[in-house]
Every structure is written in structure tokens, then in C-alpha cells.
Amino acid sequence: xxxxxxxxxxxxxxxxxxxxxxxxxxxRSLILGIMALSLSFLATYLGVVSFAQAxxxxxxxxxxxxxxxxxxxxGVPLPxxxxxxxxxxxxxxxxxxxxxxxxxxxxxxxxxxxLAIGVxxxxxxxQNYTFFNGWTGFSGVRAPEIAGLSLRDPLPLYLLSLGMxxxxxxxxxxxxxSPLGLTIQAVRDAPGRVLALGVSITTPIVAAFAFSGLLxxxxxxxxxxxxxxxxxxxxxxxxIIDILIISVIGGLRHPGGAFxxxxxxxxxxxxAVDLIDRERFNTLIGVVLLLIVIVAPGGLQQLASDWMARxxxxxxxxxxxxxxxx
Amino acid sequence: xxxxxxxxxxxxxEVRGIGKRFGGFxxxxxxxxxxxxxxxxxxxxxxxxxKTSLFNVLxxxxxxxxxxxxxxxxxxTREPINKRIQRGLRRTYQHAHLFNGLTVRDTLFLxxxxxxxxxxxxxxxxxxxxxLAEAERLAEVAGVADVLDRETSELSHGQRRQLEIGIALAExxxxxxxxxxxxxxSPAERPKLSALLKSLPEDVTVVLIxxxxxxxxxxxxxxxxxxxxxxxxxxxxxEIMRNEDVHRVYIGGAHGH
Numbered sequence: 001x002x003x004x005x006x007x008x009x010x011x012x013x014x015x016x017x018x019x020x021x022x023x024x025x026x027x028r029s030l031i032l033g034i035m036a037l038s039l040s041f042l043a044t045y046l047g048v049v050s051f052a053q054a055x056x057x058x059x060x061x062x063x064x065x066x067x068x069x070x071x072x073x074x075g076v077p078l079p080x081x082x083x084x085x086x087x088x089x090x091x092x093x094x095x096x097x098x099x100x101x102x103x104x105x106x107x108x109x110x111x112x113x114x115l116a117i118g119v120x121x122x123x124x125x126x127q128n129y130t131f132f133n134g135w136t137g138f139s140g141v142r143a144p145e146i147a148g149l150s151l152r153d154p155l156p157l158y159l160l161s162l163g164m165x166x167x168x169x170x171x172x173x174x175x176x177x178s179p180l181g182l183t184i185q186a187v188r189d190a191p192g193r194v195l196a197l198g199v200s201i202t203t204p205i206v207a208a209f210a211f212s213g214l215l216x217x218x219x220x221x222x223x224x225x226x227x228x229x230x231x232x233x234x235x236x237x238x239x240i241i242d243i244l245i246i247s248v249i250g251g252l253r254h255p256g257g258a259f260x261x262x263x264x265x266x267x268x269x270x271x272a273v274d275l276i277d278r279e280r281f282n283t284l285i286g287v288v289l290l291l292i293v294i295v296a297p298g299g300l301q302q303l304a305s306d307w308m309a310r311x312x313x314x315x316x317x318x319x320x321x322x323x324x325x326x
Numbered sequence: 327x328x329x330x331x332x333x334x335x336x337x338x339x340e341v342r343g344i345g346k347r348f349g350g351f352x353x354x355x356x357x358x359x360x361x362x363x364x365x366x367x368x369x370x371x372x373x374x375x376x377k378t379s380l381f382n383v384l385x386x387x388x389x390x391x392x393x394x395x396x397x398x399x400x401x402x403t404r405e406p407i408n409k410r411i412q413r414g415l416r417r418t419y420q421h422a423h424l425f426n427g428l429t430v431r432d433t434l435f436l437x438x439x440x441x442x443x444x445x446x447x448x449x450x451x452x453x454x455x456x457x458l459a460e461a462e463r464l465a466e467v468a469g470v471a472d473v474l475d476r477e478t479s480e481l482s483h484g485q486r487r488q489l490e491i492g493i494a495l496a497e498x499x500x501x502x503x504x505x506x507x508x509x510x511x512s513p514a515e516r517p518k519l520s521a522l523l524k525s526l527p528e529d530v531t532v533v534l535i536x537x538x539x540x541x542x543x544x545x546x547x548x549x550x551x552x553x554x555x556x557x558x559x560x561x562x563x564x565e566i567m568r569n570e571d572v573h574r575v576y577i578g579g580a581h582g583h
């Protein structure tokens with residue numbers, strides 16, 4: 001378990017960082033990373049880029065807001081152990097529905113369809129007051145207290161986010177080694193050939209989207225606790241593009257890339273204000289994105305592992321000669 | 327052991343009046359074929375004769391414009407490819423299209439799990455899974471056991487063709503449609519493939535598209551010759567060798583290359 005060693009410095013982090021760094025940078029990166037992971041999972045293993053991940057995350061967030069304590073007086077308060085599973089189920093179902101709608105589309109067409117779904121949901125939340133409280137949305141959403149421990153506090157929220165991120169990564173790496181996960185990858189490589197194995201391709205596609213909905217939902221719940229509010233802006237074009245940018249910066253070839261991308265994104269987002277005008281953030285992130293796409297199309301994660309491979313070059317060379325001989 | 331008794335008496339494959347039209351062009355037209363269970367049949371024909379189009383219609387990769395297809399006595403003309411596969415029909419593709427991101431082991435595992443209907447499981451695979459053992463056995467049969475953990479994108483052309491056959495052999499195929507299995511193989515790889523074809527179980531019906539006359543005549547007991555989308559001749563390899571029409575359109579041409 002090489003991955004487990006990465007957890008150790010992350011567990012020490014709270015003792016080193018002050019609350020600002022812990023909450024604004026570390027926790028936020030983890031939450032955005034989980035949402036971006038839902039996209040990189042789809043892109044890596046199904047080969048489909050979806051713009052509806054913010055929608056799935058938003059559905060979970062709205063569920064928590066509607067069925068939990070909030071200050072706008074809308075909704076039905078339920079205990080957290082009901083509202084959390086409900087939010088995850090609804091996010092998963094929304095993912096499955098998106099997959100069902102987009103199942104025949106690939107490439108640019110899948111992007112267009114999922115973007116349409118995302119934008120439609122954005123406008124729907126603005127106009128619906130019964131469930132989404134329109135433009136203003138929900139505020140005063142509070143993370144629950146469990147056994148006297150408030151998940152609103154920086155340390156518990158950080159540890160919870162870290163745990164969820166680790167769990168999400170473990171789920172992804174387990175799922176892609178399951179028969180269904182392998183079938184999803186086969187659909188990515190040669191859908192016609194999957195049919196020729198006696199397997200329908202709708203189920204793997206819908207399952208992949210549903211699983212990505214579950215991941216996005218987990219991120220969405222943490223996000224609404226972190227922000228303590230949710231509104232149409234949380235599911236608009238801004239977050240949709242942020243998730244895409246994070247995934248591309250980190251790299252779509254490895255699930256862990258989502259978190260690398262999230263850290264870079266959050267650092268830029270937090271500190272760009274010290275370097276340039278606030279309004280110039282989009283320019284900055286745009287330039288970073290361009291650089292990544294040109295210099296490292298595989299994202300920072302890929303760039304880093306390429307460098308690692310280069311450092312170990314002699315060993316790599318040896319391996320390849322052995323292979324050639326055998 | 328065939329479960330259905332009709333399998334004992336019915337022909338493995340019966341094709342009546344099959345035609346496939348693309349726009350105004352008939353790729354194949356008026357094809358009749360009868361293949362007995364266990365028969366080794368070669369489909370011969372120059373490029374563009376309609377061999378692969380015929381295969382695509384037989385497997386359900388594309389639908390027939392006209393005609394009827396019967397597998398072991400059951401009409402499958404309107405069945406999608408995955409249903410026909412479950413009846414024991416398997417095919418390989420002329421241009422191997424495999425799962426490039428998966429290893430040989432995972433590819434063969436999926437062939438087994440797909441056909442057993444157990445591909446929907448969401449728990450990670452265990453190394454002790456019986457289906458993985460079956461995948462390794464198929465790799466052994468197909469001669470790709472030494473590259474089990476390679477991604478299929480890294481395989482040589484010959485290994486890809488062998489893997490294609492390994493996939494087709496999963497879960498007791500009853501009738502194999504092999505689309506130019508020897509195409510593009512090096513002289514060193516050809517005997518391996520020939521041996522693999524000869525080692526197939528006798529009760530498996532094999533229909534083989536082959537461009538190479540010698541391989542086709544060596545491995546088959548009967549030959550159908552297609553020309554311009556129509557059936558030109560049918561018979562034993564000897565009869566085909568002596569057939570003047572065949573000589574005129576195919577053999578003469580092929581040797582002239």
C-alpha cells in the first residue's frame with residue numbers, strides 16, 4: 001500500500017498549518033478534488049467528458065440544505081443520518097439519469113448534452129422556489145454535530161474531507177478492478193467489441209455515470225457544509241468550468257491527478273489576489289490551463305510521474321531490454 | 327453436450343437469400359449457405375467480393391437487407407449480436423479491434439465474464455477467481471500466455487490475432503466465424519496460427535474467410551467462393567481447384583499478383 005504513505009504527511013498537516021491554511025487551502029482542495037475526481041473517473045475509464053458533475057454535486061448539496069438546518073425557512077429538517085444517505089442516493093440517481101440521456105454520445109456530443117443538462121439545472125434552481133429557493137438559495141446550512149464534535153470546526157472538517165478523499169480514491173481503484181469496472185474500460189476502448197462479448201453497453205455507461213454521481217455527491221455534501229450555503233451559483237457555469245479546469249490541470253490519466261489539480265487551483269485562487277487584480281483571476285487560470293495543455297497534456301500528475309521515471313532511468317532501461325529479450 | 331436436441335439434427339448455419347445493400351450498392355446478394363455442425367468451411371473471394379459484409383450480416387454487426395439466417399434451427403435474422411453470441415456464435419475481426427487499455431488477462435477475463443453474464447459485479451476481482459483461471463487457460467490455448475500482463479496495445483500484430491481467437495474460444499463456441507485470421511502475419515507466425523486452427527475441437531463449426539488460397543484449402547473440407555457479392559461456386563477444395571469460373575476470376579488473378 002504505497003498510497004497509504006501519502007496519508008501520513010496529510011495527517012500531520014493540521015499540526016503544522018494554521019486554521020486559515022487548513023480550511024481555505026487544504027480542506028477546500030480536498031473537497032474540490034473529490035468533485036474533480038468524479039469527472040476524471042469518467043474521462044479516464046469511460047472516455048467521456050461530462051459537464052454535469054457540478055449538477056450532481058449540487059443535487060447532493062441542495063438535498064442536505066433542504067433536509068437540514070438552514071436560515072431561509074424552507075425544507076423539512078431530517079436527522080443527518082437520513083439526509084446524508086438520501087443526498088448520496090439522489091446524486092447517484094442523477095448521475096445514472098445523465099448517463100442514460102448521454103449514453104449514445106461521445107466526444108463533443110457528450111460534452112454538449114451534459115453541458116445542456118448542467119445549464120438547464122442552473123436555470124431551474126433559479127426559477128424554482130419550492131425546493132431550491134430560487135436565486136438566493138439556502139444559507140446558514142450547518143454541518144451536523146456528532147457526539148459533541150462539530151463538523152463545522154476546521155480540524156474535524158479537514159479530517160472528514162481527508163477521509164472522504166481517501167475513501168473516494170480507494171473506491172475508484174477498487175471499482176475499476178471489478179468486472180463491471182473492466183467492462184466500463186472495455187466500452188471506452190471498443191464499444192462494438194463489448195457487444196460482441198454478449199454484453200449490453202448501456203449498463204456499463206449508466207453505471208459509470210451513476211458512480212461518478214456518487215463521488216460528485218460526496219464532494220457536494222462536503223462543499224455545502226464548507227460553504228454553509230448553496231445557490232444557483234454553486235451549480236452554474238463557473239463551478240462547471242472550475243471542475244473541468246482542475247481535472248485537466250491535474251491530468252485525466254490518473255484519478256489522483258484530480259487532487260493535484262485542486263491544490264494548484266486553490267492556491268492560485270487564494271493567492272492570485274496578492275499578485276494581480278481579483279478580476280484577472282480568470283486570465284491567470286486560463287494561462288495556466290493553456291500552459292498545461294501545451295507543455296503537459298497528461299496534466300501535472302503525469303508530468304510528475306514522467307520526471308520520476310526519468311530519475312530512475314537506468315532501471316527503466318534495464319527493464320525494457322529484459323522485455324525485448326524475453 | 328448440446329442441451330437443445332434440435333442442435334443434433336439442424337444445420338449449424340443456414341442462410342437463405344441474404345443480401346446487404348449500402349445505398350445503391352449490393353455488397354452481397356442472394357447468398358445461400360448451408361454449413362453442417364462440425365464442418366470446416368472456407369469463404370474465398372477476391373478483395374471486395376463481399377466476404378466481410380457477409381460475416382457482418384451473419385453475426386448481426388449489421389442487419390441484413392433481405393433473407394433469412396438460421397443458427398442450429400433457430401431463426402436469428404432479427405436478433406442483435408449479443409443474443410447470437412449467447413447462442414454460441416463467435417467471430418474474429420479482420421482488423422483486430424481490442425481493448426487497448428486492458429491487459430491480455432483482463433481482456434480474456436471479460437470474454438469469459440461477459441458470456442457467463444457475470445460482468446455486472448462491482449467488487450474488485452480476486453486473484454483466485456475461477457474466471458481468471460479460465461482466462462489463463464484461453465491464453466494458453468491461443469498462445470498468448472507469455473504476454474498475459476501486457477496491455478493489448480503493446481502486442482505484435484500476430485499476438486493480437488491470436489488474442490482475437492482466444493476471445494472467440496471463450497465459453498464453448500459452437501460456430502466460429504474467423505475473418506482472415508492469417509492476414510498480415512509474418513511467415514514465422516503463420517504456422518502457429520495454422521496449428522491453432524487445426525487444434526480447434528472437432529465439434530466446433532468453423533467458417534473461415536481466407537484470402538490466402540493455400541491456407542484456405544489446407545484447413546477446410548469445403549469452400550464457397552464469392553465474387554462481386556454473389557456465390558460463384560461451392561464444393562470440396564479439389565472441385566474448387568478444378569472449377570474454371572473460379573480459375574478465371576480468382577485463382578488466375580491471385581497468382582498474377
